[in-house]
Amino acid sequence: MNETINIGRTIARKRRSRGITQEALAAHLGVSKAAVSKWELGQSLPDVSLLPRIAAYFSLTLDELFDWRGALSEEESAALYAEVYALGERDLRAAHERLRALAAEHYSDANLLLMLASLLTMWAAGMATPFTPAHGEGEAGAEPRALIDETLTLLDRVLEVATDPSTLFLAQQQKAATLFQAGRYEDAAALLELLVHRQDAAASTMLLASAYRKLGRAGEARGLLQAERLRAANFVLSSLAQEVATRDDAAFARAAGSAAEAVFEALDMGAVNPAYASTMAFEVAEALRRAGEQEAALTALAHAVEAAEGVLARPDASTSPLWDCVAERFDPARSGAAWAEHKERQADELRRAVRHMAAERVLAPTWGAFAGDDARYQEIAAAAERVRDEG
Structure with missing residues (x-):
């Protein structure tokens, strides 16, 4: 536990919230503006004789002024x-x-x-x-x-x-x-x-990676690039799934499904986001069902069940050359044994939840009404029940 005293941060926060300038506070306390600036930057501390006056100025107790905390x-x-x-x-x-x-x-x-x-x-x-x-x-x-x-x-x-x-x-x-x-x-x-609407950080990320390379810090450059790629890949995949869900457009659903599958496989996303494939396949299946395309919808539905069955409880990003430099962030052991045990249980819960959710979606009344008499649908439903029961 790192014990810290944050007088300067408290002064800065209270001063700004009340619209008080550094000059005004300095004049009230009889010190220079530079002194106040140094307090707020953590470069120095007020003289002990000033502490009661500072606390009174902001209507704080000394404990509140010190904002003492044990940072876990x-x-x-x-x-x-x-x-x-x-x-x-x-x-x-x-x-x-x-x-x-x-x-x-x-x-x-x-x-x-x-x-x-x-x-x-x-x-x-x-x-x-x-x-x-x-x-x-x-x-x-x-x-x-x-x-x-x-x-x-x-x-x-x-x-x-x-x-x-x-x-x-x-x-x-x-x-x-x-x-x-x-x-x-x-x-x-x-x-x-x-x-x-914030400024896109991608350009700064690429420039920083280039700077790391010039400095001979190639490992840091790789970690930075992989972290940004992971963020971008997750956004691309999630945005495709969400847009499929918002459109009754079979052509878009097929195109988005193909694009998502290509990105997922090419970037080895199963190592970091194993539940996505099933989620996306279900969104495509639902869109095709709404469009009345029974054969295509059942193909997507079967793929969704297969993907749910293949969800790993504990994927290992360290085995992928695309994510080896950020694999550590997926290792719960770095935050201690209690957290590692918690995350392992949570991963098992996620695996079971994905399998149960797959069965619920396949066996939903909408699918029964859409293709209940189709022998292929009945096979998919039986497979979904098996996946759920084995989960």
């Missing part, structure tokens, strides 16, 4: 998340109480708060785990609306205390997703527009 390591945060997650599978009320206690204890730890907010989001959606619907009274003994409000409070706190750009981006993205979940589509769209 990645391994410690992962272990606490895994603990609450596992408790939630057994006793959601107890898990919710534990989550609140951890949030209060680490109210300035942006990374942990972000992880805890993701759990609240799942519970608000009625999920005891990301893959298992829960039953009974509202999740964790609370109404979904209250859980969403609690999530937004945590995310706003993350946005207040986080300094790392990637953490801030993730918090904004998660807040937008939570607003969408709450049906606040205008608020979600307003926040998302700010995120998606």
Whole structure:
């Protein structure tokens, strides 16, 4: 645990929120503007005799001014998340109480708060785990609306205390997703527009990779390029699946399905996103079903079941030359044994969930009405049931 005191950050945050200039604060305290600037940059600390005056100026206690916190390591945060997650599978009320206690204890730890907010989001959606619907009274003994409000409070706190750009981006993205979940589509769209209209970082990424090469840091260049390629590939594949779902266009569904399959195979995406192939095949099958193309729809449906059966519980990105430099980020052991055990259980749950979902989609009344008398459909349905039962 890294213990840190953040007087300068507190001063900067409070000064900006109240629209106070560095000059005005310096004049009030009888110091130079340069001194205030150094405090806020973390280059120096105020004289101890000034601390009560600074706290009084911003109506803070000394504890609030110091903003003392024990910043958890990645391994410690992962272990606490895994603990609450596992408790939630057994006793959601107890898990919710534990989550609140951890949030209060680490109210300035942006990374942990972000992880805890993701759990609240799942519970608000009625999920005891990301893959298992829960039953009974509202999740964790609370109404979904209250859980969403609690999530937004945590995310706003993350946005207040986080300094790392990637953490801030993730918090904004998660807040937008939570607003969408709450049906606040205008608020979600307003926040998302700010995120998606940012300057494209691809050019900067390529230039940085070139700089690394000139500096003889080829390993860092490869890692940077693979990370950007992974982001881009996931976007391409996800966008194709989502667009198929929004269009009643058989020609587009076939073209998108072929393109997605080519990208998936060429970039060895099964090593990092094994569930995608089944998801995309189902979207194509549904689009062809809506278009009334029975033979093509059943071909896609059979492919979807086959892909669901082949989903790996624990894919290994390190075996792919395309992803060997980012494989470490897929290794949960780097965040400790508790996190590794949690992710292994979660991967097994995902595999079972994909197989069960495949059976549910194949056996849905829409498919029965569409092709229930077709012997080929009956074979696919039997295969889907087998895949589910073996999962």
